[in-house]
C-alpha cells in the first residue's frame with residue numbers, strides 16, 4: 303500500500319494543526335510521525351486512516367497499481383490507538399473472534415497462537431473489563447499485528463506497557479511488520495527507533 307499526500311492540511315475551527323504536507327508513504331516502508339504533545343500526530347494518523355477528513359489537499363491510496371477510495375481504506379488497515387476501544391463486555395475469546403470476523407489472520411496465526419502470544423492461555427473466558435490497562439494495550443497490539451493487512455498504524459504503541467511489555471512489542475514489530483506499510487505516531491524513541499523514515503509535524507505548521 304502506498305499513500306500519497308498532496309498539500310494536505312487539517313484544521314479544527316480556525317486553527318491549522320498542520321498544513322502543506324506533500325509526502326509519500328511507500329509500500330512496505332516504516333515511518334514515524336513525530337512531535338511533542340498536542341502537535342497533531344494523532345490527527346495526522348486519523349487523516350491517513352480515513353477516520354478524519356483533511357481540510358485541504360488530496361490524499362490517495364494505491365494498492366498493487368489500483369486506486370483505493372478513502373472510504374474503503376479500513377479494509378486494508380490494522381490500527382491500535384488509545385481512542386480505539388476494546389469491547390469491555392466481551393471475553394477475550396469473543397473479542398478475538400469478533401475482530402477476525404472482519405480481518406484475516408496472518409499466516410501461521412490462529413486464536414490459540416494469538417492467546418499464546420499474549421501469554422493468556424486459560425484466560426479465554428475472562429472479560430476484557432477485568433484486564434489491566436497493560437493487558438488491554440497488549441491485546442490491542444496483538445489484534446493489529448496478527449491481522450493480515452497491508453497497512454499497520456499504531457498510535458502511542460507502548461502506552462501502559464512496562465519494560466517487559468516494550469520488549470514484547472519490539473518482538474512483534476520484528477515478526478509482523480516487515481512486509482507491510484507501518485506508521486507509528488509517537489514521541490518516545492523506543493517505540494519508533496526501528497522506523498527508517500521520520501516525518502516531523504513541526505515542519506508543517
Ligand SMILES: Nc1ncnc2c1ncn2[C@@H]1O[C@H](COP(=O)(O)OP(=O)(O)OP(=O)(O)O)[C@@H](O)[C@H]1O
Pocket residue numbers: 314315319337338339340341342343344345346489
Ligand atoms: N476534535 C477536535 N476538536 C478540536 N480540536 C482538536 C480535536 N482533536 C484534536 N484537537 C486539537 O488538535 C491538536 C493536535 O492534537 P493531537 O491529538 O493530534 O496531538 P498529538 O501530537 O497526537 O498529541 P499527544 O502526543 O498528546 O497525543 C491539539 O491542540 C488538540 O487540542
